[in-house]
Amino acid sequence: MQELQTEKQQPIELPKLPENPLVSILIANYNYAKYIGETLDSVLSQTYPHFEAIICDDGSKDNSCEIVEIYANKDSRIKLVRQPNGGVASALNTAYRNSSGEIICVLDADDIWMPSKLQKVVEAFQSDAKGGFVIDNLINIDGDSKIIKSTPIFSELSSGWKAPFAMENGGFAYNIPPASGLSIRRKVADFIFPMNEAFTRNADSLISYLAPLITKIVAIPEVLTQFRLHGSNLTSSRSYVLKDFERDVSNWERTHQEQKQLLTRVYGKEVAEKLTGLEKSVKYLHFRYVAMRLKRLPRKETKKAHQQLTAHQHFGYSAPERWFLPWAEYLPDVLFAKMFGVVYGANPVKHFLKNLVGDLTNPRYVLR
Template sequence: MNPFTLSRLHARPLVSVLVANYNYERWIGRALESLLAQTYPHWEAIVCDDGSTDSSQEIVASYANRHSRIQLRTQPNAGMASALNTAFRGARGELVALLDSDDEWLPGRLQTVVNRFHRTPQTGTVTHFVRAVHAGGHTLKPIHPRHLDSGWLAPSMLAGREPGLPPCSGLTFHAEVARRIFPLPVQFRRCADKIAQDRAALIAPVSAIQQALSLYRLHGANLTGLNGPCTLAELESNFVFLEQLWADRRSFVHAQHGFLPDIRPWRDIESAHLQLARRLFTGEPHSADYLSALTSPLQRQIWRLLLALPAPAAQAALRLWWSENAFKRLFRNSWDSLRQPA
């Protein structure tokens, strides 16, 4: 299984920015202002309003009327994947970037990403950290996720290792990769960026910029966030999503590379944390293989401790571990400050 060969970009490639919006009147203007503040000028933005019932559509229209680089597309509500598909149909750029309508890019984001594509010409996806912020703007997490992977990730993905990749606003694709990953399956009304990043990493190498170049805003209306599944219902919802993701991954690999991968490593290794968490909530026996599937010795020790605790204590400890909270922020920020060079 080899990556596809990609064409070289022009010196100043046009970047098509895809924005899916639904009822984010409070944030969409800030997202578009962050685009207008970019130091790299060669971009176009295609915003698909996914049937908003608030004033989002009017706000985007006012920007489109004043700025020719911003376009508005509208559709009845159909979910994130469908909205991104609609936006992508209007894309003309050599690069395709995703921007969540409640996020913001820092001013040098596009220039830094374009520079990275030029330095690594066979890269299919450039990623970067995002800074998780509260609705009011204060930092919840300086970098998210905790690590980013680079290189040709497909072999390790097929072996069951979930790669370190950022959410929507940290993703930019070479257009030749984007044309292979779009259209996205419309059943993914949420987390469509996960499908896009998953597919892209199976096409060509990833290059990660090790700095936060966007603000990832967490607020009450978010469909996703920093928390893991901490109830049985949330766990079961995650398993449903993963089964859909794996089915799409399998058919995508078959379509792009001509073979059907084995799904068992994904169930046994990629979902090991969730399988162990299910044990905490149901009391059902678990296979020792799930513990051995964890790559970190520290995580294996934590799970052994959790599984040895009485169920109420274990569930409370899991919520502390997998939920964003003030204690974790204090510990994480203190640890990160200690790791900074003097």
């Protein structure tokens, strides 16, 4: 049990890292036999050798475990732990309990790291004594490991002490990558783990949106991770539908509650009460409004939600907010649904518009 840090919100104190700290890599696997071998190859190709990779198999029905065992038998740094299916948060909790590193890195079982990933992460932590959260840029690859787009996913990454910004914006900092681009110091991890196991997927959002509230972010702008998009990927999609927006809205709401609990544990109730509500988050308002329109709720309700969204000080940062949402409330439900398919779906019209006006699905505004 961590002790209360301070009544004033500031980055938590971190112990000095040893010269060659042990890095624990947490991998939650469920039926990724097709990719887990390539993922582990990228781990074993790291130029920084002092690591352990804990793979928690979450009740896979394929031959994932047999593949991991082959790697574990060849290299003692690879460790397999099995458990019945419980979801991503449960699997990561199990992997964390079996880890002992000073640095914790998360790696999705289908993603690939560049050989210098861990070396760069260790150097980034050593460069800032108060930096407890390191993030790196990513590039998208497909199911065959071919690069989808040569440019990094993020044009810029969040950096520095972002807690004041997050506290004023519903708890959320922007420009934070998904799981395989996240690394945290163990003291930070001890405040986050064990994660709420209700997060059966998208559990990395707990790290993404809890860590910035208690520690500084150190950004590595170069691409160190290949983030895979494929048909069975549970957390990434090129095409969005109503259930995705509803899921993300629900995920924001649960994450917001987790943030309040974290702030209370670390700083006390007084600081936790300063966290603004979700109506201050433009990302939440964006997805909530779209979900309301797709569900065809009464226009009196959607009009109010639209006014809240368009009046937000950060509205207009994503392409849908610039090109579609300002006038979306004036569209009848049927036409809104058709335009939604163009803006958020995967179809030839969207690809044309992407070339014309830029990426219509800026990842800064998609909660995984």
